[in-house]
Amino acid sequence: MHTCYSFYNIIMLSMLVLLLAVSCFLEKKSQCHFMHIVSFFPFVQYSKLTENKVLKKDSYCILCFLSSQVATDKVAGKLSSTLSWVKNTVSHTVSQMASQVASPSASLHTTSSSTTLSTPALSPSSPTQLSPDDLELLAKLEEQNRLLETDSKSLRSVNGSRRNSGSSLVSSSSASSNLSHLEEDSWILWGRIVNEWEDVRKKKEKQVKELVRKGIPHHFRAIVWQLLCSAQSMPIKDQYSELLKMTSPCEKLIRRDIARTYPEHDFFKEKDSLGQEVLFNVMKAYSLVDREVGYCQGSAFIVGLLLMQMPEEEAFCVFVKLMQDYRLRELFKPSMAELGLCMYQFECMIQEHLPELYVHFQSQSFHTSMYASSWFLTIFLTTFPLPIATRIFDIFMSEGLEIVFRVGLAVLQMNQAELLQLDMEGMLQHFQKVIPHQFDSGPDKLIQASYQVKYNAKKMKKLEKEYTTIKTKEMEEQVEIKRLRTENRLLKQRIETLEKESASLADRLIQGQVTRAQEAEENYLIKRELATIKQQSDEAITKLEQAENTIRELQQQQQWHKCSSRYSEDFVLQLEKELVQARLSEAESHCALKEMQDKVLEMEKRNSALPDEENVARLQEELIAVKLREAEALMGLKELRQQVKDLEEHWQRHLARTTGRWKDPPRKNTVNELQDELMTVRLREAETQAELKETKQRMMEMETQNQINSNHLRRAEQEVTNLQGKVQYLSAQNKGLLAQLNEAKRRQAEIECKSKEEVMAVRLREADRIAAVAELQQHIAELEIQKEEGKIQGQLNKSDSNQYIRELKDQIAELHHEFILRCEEMPLPNTTLCENAQSSVCYTLLLFLYAF
Known part of the structure; x- marks a missing residue:
């Protein structure tokens, strides 16, 4: 047992050294290179781990998905999760070795079957099973991981502002182990749901809805949204690149409104940034697909939220599905007939559930569209902070516009007492400043209150029929009014004609x-x-x-x-x-x-x-x-x-x-x-x-x-x-001839000035060309100097990297040799187990070295 703990100490020390090396190396390497390396890692990992039978196939699928998902984020998150997995694997292997030492008569089958536990079982042993040195080593490793996450130069800190989510993939300290277990359980559950989506959606739809109401994990949100709206295999995705090459009549409007979409978010706030460009591309592509709707301002917030979670092609497909299957297309049509229906239904719900507030709104002439139209058009994205709005959007993807009615009525119920004491201006201020930050502590309270609201689908259908009847009558009245206005206009024209004729006849009569x-x-x-x-x-x-x-x-x-x-x-x-x-x-x-x-x-x-x-x-x-x-x-x-x-x-x-x-x-x-x-x-x-x-x-x-x-x-x-008329005509003709003469003189003067200006412009252009040629020659000389300096610097960096890699290889070889010696000193029944542990752990270290 002591030998196993010593081996564990050696492995953890080597991991700490490797972690420090990677931390230093991150400051020198680019983002794209490291993301490519991390994306490459799961495939090789799978081949080795399946050979060594360390993990099951289900666990590997979860890890592969997490690796690909994290690769879309930033490098620091990937590194943190990968190191955590290596730590858990090593801990689990050491535990198995200890159990084998304790019971030498156990078979190899028992060892291999114990390695097929789910991912939560790979967590480290409890502190009571480790020595004080091991605990200190684990604390140092966790502290180093936390420093890496909070480093201003690391990509993890940049990614945190884009996600706007306070959650992390791994716990920051050993005191939050329970939260870490809950997150790992949630990840395992959502991984299984994603892998078996068709069966789960058909057989356990209510359970899926309950899980969605509790919140989708951040890294699963992109794929789950696509699965919820069935947008993962749309044929229109292949047309996206062709649509970007076309010209849309709404491009000016889209460009104008992009700067007003999430203006405080890091991904969109800079002009001509990557976020603004992909947002423009998606909005332009949809305006070409659906020319009737074209572009509406509120839709940009929905597309922006999708782009925070997934690439632009997938975001485009999901947005098309939302417009077609979630009634958003009717909301964003130029007539906005569906928005009027939603306002009517929501107002009837207020009248039924909150009659006092409804009477107060009516007395203050505070119409429903003054505060609730943005709720339906943007799904609360412009009302609440992004974490709360994202939770509401999760439920919207699962249940549709019903959640908007529920959340809206719940908000009014919670603020009824304050609203009843305010006038119209005060209520507007309350909706704009107080309500958005009312649930910053957590969205669970709002979600629970919204599902306590009574929502009757049959009554909503009845209200829809009533609204359709009212609108049909209004349309008929508008048609009649339009016809009467046309007749009135024709009669006015007839009256004007008759008045003119009457005036003419009166003149003739007089x-x-x-x-x-x-x-x-x-x-x-x-x-x-x-x-x-x-x-x-x-x-x-x-x-x-x-x-x-x-x-x-x-x-x-x-x-x-x-x-x-x-x-x-x-x-x-x-x-x-x-x-x-x-x-x-x-x-x-x-x-x-x-x-x-x-x-x-x-x-x-x-x-x-x-x-x-x-x-x-x-x-x-x-x-x-x-x-x-x-x-x-x-x-x-x-x-x-x-x-x-x-x-x-x-x-x-x-x-x-x-x-x-x-x-x-x-x-x-x-x-x-x-x-x-x-x-x-x-x-x-x-x-x-x-x-x-x-x-x-x-x-x-x-x-x-x-x-x-x-x-x-x-x-x-x-x-x-007659003579006076002739005199006037001759004088006018004389004036015209004088004006023509003056115009001819002025044109001649302008032509002379233009010729002089052109001569001066030609001379100035010649001088500019000479100056530009001189600047280009100077710039070429500077570029040649920079090129020589770059070559020299590249040679120096290459020599330093090679030297550094050689040193790491030597250290790993020494560790490998020492590990083999330690395994040889152990009893014979544990030889296979040592070989398996040696292969899995060392291969992981070699993969990191190979990647860098």
């Missing part, structure tokens, strides 16, 4: 009324002139009748005086002839008056029938024609007056001749006097009429002259207007 007023005024003037002419005609007829009566009386008197002289008879005959002529002229005047009246009536009819302007023109023309006829009538009157004058002269000569003769009887003298008076009255009447017509003729001539002058003035004004 213009017509103005024109008709002018024509009425002109007609009134014509009617006044016609009334004056009629009055004069009536007066003339009256005087003519009086003259006729007088003539009749004279004829009667003439009949009485048949005894008058022959000269008197001739004179009477002459007077009768003149009377006939006067009647003829009166009949002609009367006919002319009737013609004028007829023409005036005809003109009025034409005026009412013809357009306004033509009526006025024709009336003016007819008025001028009437005036010309009146002028002709005046000429006839002048001629008549001349005849009257001639008659008067004849009468005067007649009086002169008959003065001495008519002295015989008094009765003859009386007749002669009457005749004289009659002739005098007639002559005065003819003279008065002649003067009146001459005055009218003058007035008509003056009006005609006035009209002619008005026409001349109008034509002159029109000619002046």
